[in-house]
Structures are given as structure tokens and as C-alpha cells.
Amino acid sequence: xxxxxxxxxxxxxxxxxxxxxxxxxxxxxxxxxxxxxxxxxxxxxxxxxxxxxxxxxxxxxxxxxxxxxxxxxxxxxxxxxxxxxxxxxxxxxxxxxxxxxxxxxxxxxxxxxxxxxxxxxxxxxxxxxxxxxxxxxxxxxxxxxxxxxxxxxxxxxxxxxxxxxxxxxxxxxxxxxxxxxxxxxxxxxxxxxxxxxxxxxxxxxxxxxxxxxx
Amino acid sequence: xxxxxxxxxxxxxxxxxxxxxxxxxxxxxxxxxxxxxxxxxxxxxxxxxxxxxxxxxxxxxxxxxxxxxxxxxxxxxxxxxxxxxxxxxxxxxxxxxxxxxxxxxxxxxxxxxxxxxxxxxxxxxxxxxxxxxxxxxxxxxxxxxxxxxxxxxxxxxxxxxxxxxxxxxxxxxxxxxxxxxxxxxxx
Ligand SMILES: [Zn+2]
Numbered sequence: 178x179x180x181x182x183x184x185x186x187x188x189x190x191x192x193x194x195x196x197x198x199x200x201x202x203x204x205x206x207x208x209x210x211x212x213x214x215x216x217x218x219x220x221x222x223x224x225x226x227x228x229x230x231x232x233x234x235x236x237x238x239x240x241x242x243x244x245x246x247x248x249x250x251x252x253x254x255x256x257x258x259x260x261x262x263x264x265x266x267x268x269x270x271x272x273x274x275x276x277x278x279x280x281x282x283x284x285x286x287x288x289x290x291x292x293x294x295x296x297x298x299x300x301x302x303x304x305x306x307x308x309x310x311x312x313x314x315x316x317x318x319x320x321x322x323x324x325x326x327x328x329x330x331x332x333x334x335x336x337x338x339x340x341x342x343x344x345x346x347x348x349x350x351x352x353x354x355x356x357x358x359x360x361x362x363x364x365x366x367x368x369x370x371x372x373x374x375x376x377x378x379x380x381x382x383x384x385x386x387x388x389x390x391x
Numbered sequence: 392x393x394x395x396x397x398x399x400x401x402x403x404x405x406x407x408x409x410x411x412x413x414x415x416x417x418x419x420x421x422x423x424x425x426x427x428x429x430x431x432x433x434x435x436x437x438x439x440x441x442x443x444x445x446x447x448x449x450x451x452x453x454x455x456x457x458x459x460x461x462x463x464x465x466x467x468x469x470x471x472x473x474x475x476x477x478x479x480x481x482x483x484x485x486x487x488x489x490x491x492x493x494x495x496x497x498x499x500x501x502x503x504x505x506x507x508x509x510x511x512x513x514x515x516x517x518x519x520x521x522x523x524x525x526x527x528x529x530x531x532x533x534x535x536x537x538x539x540x541x542x543x544x545x546x547x548x549x550x551x552x553x554x555x556x557x558x559x560x561x562x563x564x565x566x567x568x569x570x571x572x573x574x575x576x577x578x
Binding site: 186189192195224231233235237240244245247248249 | 408412420424427428433448449521540561569578
């Protein structure tokens with residue numbers, strides 16, 4: 178390593194704040210007698226100054242919204258939780274109703290031990306713990322299934338609520354592949370599987386019953 | 392701010408997606424700028440910056456609360472951009488700019504590399520010239536130069552972001568500075 182390249186190495190250490198006293202004196206000594214190295218250091222400093230002078234670039238206007246829209250859906254449970262957090266009055270009301278209605282807990286526990294319950298039975302097929310709305314069958318009004326699964330090949334003209342079970346795709350039983358025809362629900366589908374959801378469902382039904390705001 | 396971000400991350404970890412939007416708001420310009428400087432064009436920068444936030448969200452459980460979130464986020468963004476540079480078709484650059492995304496079009500880009508050393512470049516031209524020279528550095532020097540001089544991280548922080556030894560960061564920043572010095576000395 179010749180004197181110049183040694184001094185250049187020291188310049189970089191200097192720029193990174195890594196020079197000790199001896200090295201500092203060594204660099205200074207060389208710079209005093211070497212115009213090339215003086216120019217070199219000047220250019221390095223100028224380069225850094227140019228880099229630091231670059232304008233700040235901002236993200237496009239809707240960037241944050243786009244990111245949020247591309248995130249995978251959050252778990253339902255959390256939505257409820259957050260909703261409760263931002264609606265403290267309703268939480269208070271909920272607690273009140275839990276005491277008021279008290280029986281809800283026992284309802285739940287009893288239900289869990291109970292067998293399959295279906296709100297209406299006409300024209301529906303029941304296989305084990307699965308309720309099937311056959312093709313060409315139209316259920317007129319809301320349908321509630323407790324402690325069982327539901328397959329809809331026909332049409333439900335109302336809301337569907339499944340407690341402690343789930344909505345199965347019809348293909349999972351008859352193996353027709355993904356293209357198997359799926360029935361229709363002309364209302365809202367609710368699946369209630371956990372205690373929390375159950376309470377939520379109860380409270381909501383209570384509210385819609387009392388104030389019919391839904 | 393660190394404290395607020397830490398709190399937001401904790402909420403995100405608990406499953407509160409809305410808390411993540413504050414995190415995005417806070418870091419969006421920094422991460423976008425980082426991707427823009429790394430990739431050299433706005434179109435890819437937006438894609439990769441978006442992807443960086445989405446990956447951070449999906450992998451939030453693997454983020455160690457004891458560490459700095461920004462370090463982790465910059466690492467994700469840097470890895471994504473370097474990956475993108477590797478996968479680029481050789482003619483990507485020209486194609487992307489012809490489509491009329493923000494920045495330089497093909498012709499001015501070619502022109503800017505042809506600027507003769509004696510030409511005086513100022514203002515916007517100068518900005519473009521510096522930007523161009525940064526984006527022509529090999530990625531391993533580019534990332535360090537950007538993190539050090541545009542985003543103002545310490546060498547120690549850069550070593551953590553890139554997960555490489557401090558000594559390597561120093562060697563690379565020396566080489567990066569020398570490469571740029573040669574290109575910018577006449578400006
Ligand atoms: Zn010298």
C-alpha cells in the first residue's frame with residue numbers, strides 16, 4: 178500500500194468517524210504535502226453533500242389506503258372486540274343484559290349438549306348432523322340450525338344462522354369438484370361458534386327485537 | 392414516536408388491523424423513498440413498498456418486540472427491492488419508463504448518462520443525475536449508500552437492517568463512496 182492509498186483508506190475511516198489520534202495526525206501530515214489527496218477528500222465530501230441534498234420523495238397520495246385494502250381480512254372475533262372497545266355504552270348494556278337474561282349461559286351450555294335443532298323441517302333432508310336444503314327446495318323465511326352443519330343446494334329466502342356448526346359446500350359431500358352448484362341465501366348468513374359470538378348474536382337479536390333497527 | 396409505534400404494533404399483534412394503518416401512515420414516505428432510490432423508478436417502487444407493508448403485516452408475529460420496528464421494516468423493503476432487481480429482465484428499465492410512469496422517460500434517461508463531465512447540471516437536472524448515478528451502483532453498495540446518506544442511519548443501524556457485520560458495511564460504504572466520487576466529481 179503506497180502513501181496515497183493509505184491516506185485514502187484513512188479518509189474513509191475519517192468520514193465514518195473511526196480515526197484515532199495517531200491516524201488523524203498521519204492523515205493530516207500527508208494531506209499537507211499532497212494536493213491529489215486534498216482533491217480526493219474534497220470530492221468525497223462533495224459526493225456526500227450531493228447525496229444529502231437529494232430531495233425527499235413522498236409516497237403516492239392513496240398509498241396507505243391501497244396497502245390497507247390489500248391486507249388479508251382480519252379475524253371476525255377481533256372486529257367484534259374492537260367494536261366493543263369503541264362502543265363502551267353498548268358494552269355496559271351488554272353486561273346489563275347478561276345479568277338480565279342470565280339464562281343465556283345455561284342456554285348455551287344446554288344447547289351444546291343438545292342434539293341437532295332445525296327451525297323448520299319441511300322439505301329438508303337430515304343426514305346425521307347435517308341439514309340439507311335440497312335442490313328445487315325454497316325455504317320461505319329464516320333458517321336456524323343448531324349443533325349441526327348445513328348444506329344449501331336450493332334456496333333460503335331469508336337469513337341463515339348456524340350455531341355450533343358450519344355451512345358446507347355441497348361438493349364436499351358429493352365430490353362433484355369445485356364447480357358443484359351452490360345454493361342461494363337471499364339474506365344474511367351468520368355462523369355462531371363460540372361463546373363470544375353467541376352472546377353477540379343474542380344481544381343483536383335482542384336489540385333488533387326491541388328497536389327493530391336491523 | 393417509537394413508543395407510539397410500539398403500542399400500535401402490540402395492537403396489530405393482537406389482531407387489530409386498523410392499528411396497522413397508523414404504522415403505514417407513519418412510515419409510508421420513508422419506505423417508498425427507500426424503494427424508489429433502490430429501484431430507480433416510481434412504478435416498481437410503489438409495488439415493492441406496498442409489498443413490504445403487506446409482508447410486515449402478515450409476518451407481524453415473527454417481529455421481536457424488543458427490537459426496533461423500523462429496522463425490521465427496512466430490512467423487508469431492502470430484501471424485496473434487491474430481489475426485484477435480480478429478477479428484472481435486462482430491458483425492464485426502458486420498458487417501465489416508456490409506459491409513462493413518473494420519472495425520466497427513456498430518452499432523457501439515456502441522455503442523462505451521456506452528460507459530459509464538463510456540463511453544468513443544476514436543479515432538477517442535478518437531482519436526476521444523482522438519482523441516476525445512485526441507481527447504477529451495484530445493489531449491495533446502493534442499499535448502504537442510500538441508508539447512510541439519504542435516510543441517515545448509523546453504520547451500526549445499517550448493519551442491523553441488512554444483517555451483515557459492521558466491518559462489511561464499512562468496506563462497502565468505502566467502495567460505494569469511491570464509485571460515486573468518480574461519477575459525481577465533475578458535477
Ligand atoms: Zn496523496
